[in-house]
Amino acid sequence: MSDQAKSLIKHDDFVELKYLVVVRNTTTKTEVKPATPITIAELRPKGLVLRLPASACTTGHMLLLQIVPKDNKKPPAKKSAKTHEQLVKEKELAQREFLAAAIEITAKTMLVQLTDDGSLLVEVSFYQFDEKKWRKFVETFEARQNKIHFLVKTIKE
């Protein structure tokens, strides 16, 4: 392949910004286990609007949120035959990686609304959170958004 052709299709153009949200209701001491992934409906400076399954919480509950930024790349292929020890180590490593990447937030539900598809629209206000990590998360999406706005405007002109 020529050097010129190498750049015709660029890997990074296909990368999607994604995230995973894990929620624990610390008031009821239950894990929120959704049938479909939990999504963020709205970003706020020190809060969020989340889509949660019905009966996940009510107004005034405290939630522990773990938000993990990710992308749409395939995880590296794993070796098939493994010892029990290797499996345990891998699980521990994955857990450590998850915690290192996760933004942990303690939040209070301020408003809970039932939507027309039976899920809950939950407004939360942050109590305790790593502001730097949260800012970085928001800025990553803002940067992608700005690039896309620029692209749409440039192509239209």
Add this chain to the structure above:
Amino acid sequence: MSTEQQTDKAIAEFLTGKRVLLVDTDSTTRTTTQRMLATMGIKNKDVFTAWNYHDALHQIEQFKPEIVLTDFTLERHSGIELLNLHKRLLPNRLDTIFMFISSRNSNTIACLAAAEEVDAFMIKPFSFAALKDKFLEVLSAKAYASDYQKEVERAKFQIFEKRYADALATLAHARTLDPAPALVCYHVGMVKKLNGKPEEAQTLFEEGLRFNPIHYRCLTGLLDVLIARKHYEQAYDVAHKLTENYPIEPTLIPVLIRLSISSKNFGDILKYYDVFEDFEEKDVAIVNYISAGLIVCGKYFLEVGRTTEGLNALNKAEAVSERKPQIMKEILATLYGAGLEAEATAFLDRAPAEVKNSPDVAAAKLEKINLSSPPTRVLQYAMDLILGNVKHPRIYQIALERSVELLQRDSHIKQLLSSATAAFPEKKDLFEQIVSGTTTPSGSGAEDKIR
């Protein structure tokens, strides 16, 4: 009256009588968007909602809402399909707004939407303020379009209505309204291209690029014309310039693949697949274009006798499309067309019933028989298909050609022509030409359906 009040007045005028369609499978996004629209003074009674692609399609056709805000991915469909329908039904784009609010956010998806003239592409998650600001920005751009923009839009509408002379006059006027009218050059170039004047089109795209050396539309227009004129080396350079400055738009992937073939850069092609294969989730629009590109690649390799590479490309098309019926049909047609009956049979064994029993596959088998069997056998096979209610224009075409060749009874030919025309009225002229003997019998019929 203050400037702000005047702005509000113009925007209120723009919104007067307009209907809005919100399309999103996520009810929370619909709720936030509806709240934003309410702050803009849009009444609830003017806002329709759709939960899925088919519902949205129906509502756009029925109510023709001027404003559409939709997710990009709608089950196995792309919001681009809705945008194209919206553009067809409401071609005056200064009077409409089409915005994606998308859970997909790759640069390549955004580029695809931008190339299709979407007004804005919001990615999820977003803040309420960001959504409102963007909507207001789009609204203001429409309500306060410059004279230049208005003239360009008027010309686009005239092109849409095939009033090319009017469009050229409008564009000539628009040219006087902007010191760097690259967009005017692009549209004049497109009119020339539509009128079968590729050399003049090329000159105009090049002129546009003198005003703006990286003007997206002039670059894509020039790329198309250079490929059509078989100036592959120049086209390769333009493709390079395009992809250096913009993310790859998925519709260009098959074009780049054909270009790689034409410019003899064969090694590039399967690498394109490898780049894409690295991703866990794939967008349906990109999947379609990559699959189509791989089929082009497979066809080329099979045609030049590089069978292993050809089969490899087709296998990759099958894998990447996750056995999408339309792609499977194309692959089968390619295998039959190349005379690879054993491979086609093996492929057919693992194909879903929808593919096995499809008219496309029956037509592909007939193409193969048409190449290798005596005319009587071809006609018998084609007639069996027609009597079995398998309808495909190629089946009728081959049946008519062989009937004429074998000097079948007039009554048989008349009846066949009548049922062919009833099934495919858009092909009436072709069928009649076959019967009247004014067209030469087709060969393999292996025209590139992707092109």
